[in-house]
Amino acid sequence: MQTFNNKTLFSLLGAGLLLTGQASFAQNADPVKLGLMLPYTGTYAALGEAITNGLKLAIEQEGGQLGGRDVEYVELDSEANPSKAPQNMSRLVKGEGVDIVIGPVHSGVAMGMLRVAKQTGAITLIPNAGLEAATNQLCMPNVFRTSHNMWQDAYPMGKVAFDRGHRRVVTITWDYAGGKEDLAAFENAFTEQGGEIIEQILVPFPSTEFQSYLTQIASLKPDAVYTFFAGGGGVSFVRDYSAAGLKESIPLLGSGFLTEGNLAALGSAGEGVLTTLHYAETLESDENRAFVSAYEAAYGETPDAYAVHGFDTGAMLAQALEVVSGDTMDRDALIDALAEVELRSPRGPFRFSSSHHPVQNIYLREIRNGRHEVVEVAHQGLEAPDADCRM
Structure with missing residues (x-):
């Protein structure tokens, strides 16, 4: 059996500290x-x-x-x-x-x-x-x-919609997890305030053929439409919505990714669209x-x-x-x-x-002259629900 005296022990400890220091020094050089x-x-x-x-x-x-x-x-x-x-x-x-x-x-x-x-x-x-x-x-x-997350940017729009006098709303998104999470957050906040979702429309992903759904929306005559689409799908929906003549009579609301990164492609079709997001360039x-x-x-x-x-x-x-x-x-x-x-x-x-x-803060934004102008802070310091988190 090997035995260690104090001198040996201190020598080993010193060597260990030296090696640790050398490893740290080597890492910091990389x-x-x-x-x-x-x-x-x-x-x-x-x-x-x-x-x-x-x-x-x-x-x-x-x-x-x-x-x-x-x-x-x-x-x-x-x-x-x-x-x-x-x-x-x-x-x-x-x-x-x-x-x-x-x-x-x-x-x-x-x-x-x-x-x-x-x-x-x-x-x-x-x-x-x-x-x-x-x-x-x-x-x-x-x-x-x-x-x-999808909830954080969508939830504040529910109260915004109700505060603006909308009581009957149609929601529409692609039939996939992200879109449905987004709609659920808006619907939760809107119905908490006393609003009614008169129709939820789910579009097969990643279809951008919206005409039949726009005809359905026109027939339902809601106070407003809330949507989640993004990227090219967002551009197509906003353009088609405007071309169908709905924008002037039925306000279009959305999560901010409906228009984020798409302002140039939207052109005049995007003017007046309201979204909630945690950032605006203005x-x-x-x-x-x-x-x-x-x-x-x-x-x-x-x-x-x-x-x-x-x-x-x-x-x-x-x-x-x-x-x-x-x-x-x-x-x-x-x-x-x-x-x-x-x-x-x-x-x-x-x-x-x-x-x-x-x-983080969530902002209500309106497209004006091709820019996201901040209308107000829709929710200050919003914390997303995380009750199921177990670290």
Whole structure:
């Protein structure tokens, strides 16, 4: 049996401390490795690009470093393909050895990513996907969302609609989980106030053939229509709604992603459309004016909510890694630092709930002269329900 005297013990402890210090020094000499699992081709490519641009802008404003370390980006095209999500996530975490994963846009991809995040403990920051489960039923300490969920942006519009005198409303979306979550949030708030949903219309996904549904809406004569469509589907719906002559007699309301990133494509058809969202490019604050100016200078276009999601992801990393002096090996300490992040964001005050979902303002916006003008704060510091979260 080997025995140790105090001198031997102190020598071993010293050697251990030396090795730990050397490992820490070696790590700090290496760049922080960020794995970006975002769509860079296909329908959602513009969203992936905007998130990436915002992220890099925030880090460039920190001198290109996080916690005193340079930054390396590993960009992987998610293709918005849920079936490839576990394999792609594993490639970033196990193959590339990234310190932090940032993604995705698509909620179906997020489900696959979350499975791997749970298995590996990889710190994962979600800069867009709005599925409620990510920070509720499937919440975990190593996962944070820097965007929104469907409920958070839709719920405030229920009270807005009622306060504007609407009592009978038709709702319409694609027949898929995200759209139905969005409609449920609006319907919950609207009926709580005393309003009535006289018809819920579900369109096969991803159809953009809306004419028969618009004829149905006209025959129902509601006080207003509430909808969730996004991307090209949002453009088609708003244009068709206007062309059918409904906009002047039946106000069109929606979650902000109906029009977000689509203003140029909507043209005059979008004028007067009301949406609720956690950001507007016209927000009057020093933080937003500085952000819009810097983004336009860097990329030649006005930022949208997707760009803000990326920017705030970079800002939270900068704040947290400063707290831990750039140490990404102590995962628990980094998670604790991320959870305590508070930002003066371009979108307004930003902090995390206990389930790592943003607590943020939701704004009522109206399209005027091709811009999202802020009408009012629809809900200040809104926290999303997370009663099923068990960390």
